Amino acid sequence: MSRRSSRNPWWKTALGVFFTAVMLFPVYWMFNVSLTRTADLRADPPHWFPWAPTTEGYEAVLAQQLPALGTSLLVGLGCVVLTVAIAAPAGYAVAQLRLPGRGTLNFLLLVAQMIPAVVMAMGFYAVYVRLGLLNTVGGLIVADSTIAVPFGVLLYTAFMAGIPRELLQAARVDGANTWRTFVSVVLPLSRNATLTVSLFAFLWAWSDFIFASTLDRNGDLVPITLGIYQYIGNNTTQWNAIMATAVVASVPAAVLLVVAQRFVTAGVTAGAVKD
Amino acid sequence: MTTTEAPAPAAADAPPGRRTRRRRGPTAPQWAAVGFAAPLLVYLTLFYAYPLWRNVDLSVHDYTIRAFVQGDAEFVGFDKYVEVFTSSTFPTALWNTAVFTFASILFQYAIGLALAVFFRSGFRLSPLLRAMFLVPWLLPLIVSASTWAWMLSSENGIVNSVLGAFGVPQINWLTSPGTALLAVTIANIWLGIPFNLVILHSGLQSIPGEVYEAASLDGAGPWRQFWSVTFPLLRPVSAITLLLGLIYTLKVVDVIWVMTTGGPGDSSTTLAIWSYREAFGTGQPDFSPAAAVGNVLIVIALVFGFLHLQLQRRQEES
Numbered sequence: 143m144s145r146r147s148s149r150n151p152w153w154k155t156a157l158g159v160f161f162t163a164v165m166l167f168p169v170y171w172m173f174n175v176s177l178t179r180t181a182d183l184r185a186d187p188p189h190w191f192p193w194a195p196t197t198e199g200y201e202a203v204l205a206q207q208l209p210a211l212g213t214s215l216l217v218g219l220g221c222v223v224l225t226v227a228i229a230a231p232a233g234y235a236v237a238q239l240r241l242p243g244r245g246t247l248n249f250l251l252l253v254a255q256m257i258p259a260v261v262m263a264m265g266f267y268a269v270y271v272r273l274g275l276l277n278t279v280g281g282l283i284v285a286d287s288t289i290a291v292p293f294g295v296l297l298y299t300a301f302m303a304g305i306p307r308e309l310l311q312a313a314r315v316d317g318a319n320t321w322r323t324f325v326s327v328v329l330p331l332s333r334n335a336t337l338t339v340s341l342f343a344f345l346w347a348w349s350d351f352i353f354a355s356t357l358d359r360n361g362d363l364v365p366i367t368l369g370i371y372q373y374i375g376n377n378t379t380q381w382n383a384i385m386a387t388a389v390v391a392s393v394p395a396a397v398l399l400v401v402a403q404r405f406v407t408a409g410v411t412a413g414a415v416k417d
Numbered sequence: 418m419t420t421t422e423a424p425a426p427a428a429a430d431a432p433p434g435r436r437t438r439r440r441r442g443p444t445a446p447q448w449a450a451v452g453f454a455a456p457l458l459v460y461l462t463l464f465y466a467y468p469l470w471r472n473v474d475l476s477v478h479d480y481t482i483r484a485f486v487q488g489d490a491e492f493v494g495f496d497k498y499v500e501v502f503t504s505s506t507f508p509t510a511l512w513n514t515a516v517f518t519f520a521s522i523l524f525q526y527a528i529g530l531a532l533a534v535f536f537r538s539g540f541r542l543s544p545l546l547r548a549m550f551l552v553p554w555l556l557p558l559i560v561s562a563s564t565w566a567w568m569l570s571s572e573n574g575i576v577n578s579v580l581g582a583f584g585v586p587q588i589n590w591l592t593s594p595g596t597a598l599l600a601v602t603i604a605n606i607w608l609g610i611p612f613n614l615v616i617l618h619s620g621l622q623s624i625p626g627e628v629y630e631a632a633s634l635d636g637a638g639p640w641r642q643f644w645s646v647t648f649p650l651l652r653p654v655s656a657i658t659l660l661l662g663l664i665y666t667l668k669v670v671d672v673i674w675v676m677t678t679g680g681p682g683d684s685s686t687t688l689a690i691w692s693y694r695e696a697f698g699t700g701q702p703d704f705s706p707a708a709a710v711g712n713v714l715i716v717i718a719l720v721f722g723f724l725h726l727q728l729q730r731r732q733e734e735s
Binding site: 152162168172266320352391 | 449457461464469532541548550552555557560563567575578607670671674689692693696704711712721
């Protein structure tokens with residue numbers, strides 16, 4: 143104990159706490175404003191703490207934004223299902239089944255991640271206008287999944303390449319065909335990859351603004367990001383309600399960070415750092 | 418990742434079926450592979466290739482919203498590109514994109530690296546604090562952008578209030594042409610720090626501790642150790658981080674759009690914002706020039722993208 147404290151002086155912890163506090167100040171401020179009474183929003187100097195907290199903002203969220211939260215949840219989950227259903231078998235084909243042309247495919251997936259979302263949004267708009275898919279939840283799910291699918295395939299490929307070949311051969315010896323091997327050996331072993339891919343697919347779909355604001359702007363069901371945006375446009379005086387919506391929209395990120403932090407880190411570093 | 422091609426000895430005692438791979442034409446296992454990849458191939462064709470093709474198509478026709486629905490737009494060749502390149506917005510947008518992108522990645526990287534080195538020493542609470550640093554990156558961009566917009570607001574913003582306490586006169590961060598680009602860049606730097614911190618921190622983990630022990634035996638202080646050990650050994654990871662940051666930052670729309678919508682005037686308009694504004698930002702959508710700007714942006718992104726791939730390949734070889 144004493145050895146550790148001599149090697150890791152307390153001032154480093156103090157400095158670390160200070161840096162974190164500075165970094166997270168905007169997040170605190172969002173929370174603070176969400177609890178501030180409308181009358182105090184224009185106070186000069188601003189109130190640093192919500193001394194007299196109000197739930198006005200949150201009541202407005204509950205009254206007006208519940209459908210939007212539901213839509214976002216639906217879009218996020220739909221995106222997870224679609225992404226995993228496409229990426230997991232593809233990763234298996236590239237990593238274990240020696241898919242012909244896998245080098246080219248890998249290359250295309252990397253290129254796909256570089257295409258700006260605004261360009262994809264225009265292309266999707268042009269396609270959806272003809273098919274009548276504008277302002278539909280299904281159309282938004284498909285568009286949102288384009289952010290996650292290339293990442294998902296690359297992550298599954300990297301992960302599944304690490305599964306020992308002997309295991310798959312053992313399954314084959316036991317009489318399992320390729321599909322059986324995939325379902326009962328490869329998929330269960332790839333649980334961590336599935337968690338990471340699902341987490342990011344959900345978070346990206348939940349946070350998406352570009353596709354929502356272009357493909358679903360007049361829909362009956364708009365996601366929460368668009369809910370916030372329309373809020374800003376409509377009543378710029380009600381910043382406590384806007385910030386309360388923002389706090390609520392941040393809940394999934396917070397939950398995922400607490401529950402699955404190591405998968406977040408794994409996802410961020412995947413592809414960027416090789417070892 | 419690197420183990421994909423590794424088990425050469427395993428291939429030797431693989432069932433005979435695998436060895437026929439050397440022959441021309443796909444074998445049965447390869448057909449199985451194609452089957453497993455089929456959903457992805459269909460997906461990429463329908464939801465990547467086709468929208469991108471439609472986008473090229475938009476840029477060489479004169480699409481109005483009416484022609485959009487009826488599908489009878491006039492073919493105009495490269496007219497829209499000429500229109501874009503000669504527009505007075507083009508030089509401004511290009512310059513803003515360059516400033517926004519380079520300032521963002523430079524500061525994100527510098528701050529991220531400093532923090533990564535700081536967190537490397539593993540003091541008490543450091544894993545917890547490092548995890549909390551991820552928060553800004555996980556929040557929906559629109560949440561962060563609207564929070565920054567309120568913090569930077571001219572009359573009621575906390576930033577002006579703090580600066581005012583030090584005697585600085587009110588700055589109209591988002592509404593004056595001189596500071597709008599600076600304001601969105603600051604917000605974007607804040608957003609990118611977590612990504613840089615996580616990647617650089619995990620890059621630091623791969624530098625063996627003995628290198629530092631040797632350096633400190635040779636009498637190198639922390640400053641010297643950073644410049645002669647950490648920085649050179651981290652160079653491959655740094656290059657990838659900077660290039661990924663570049664590619665991400667080029668396409669940023671949400672942050673700028675929510676904070677300033679590219680204004681006032683064109684003062685914080687980047688290429689991505691310009692494209693978004695032409696197509697979706699005004700009451701009158703003008704898809705053809707928007708698609709042309711978008712395609713110019715793709716070309717720029719791909720140039721840096723190929724640089725990234727080249728760099729990655731060279732690293733894999735070494």
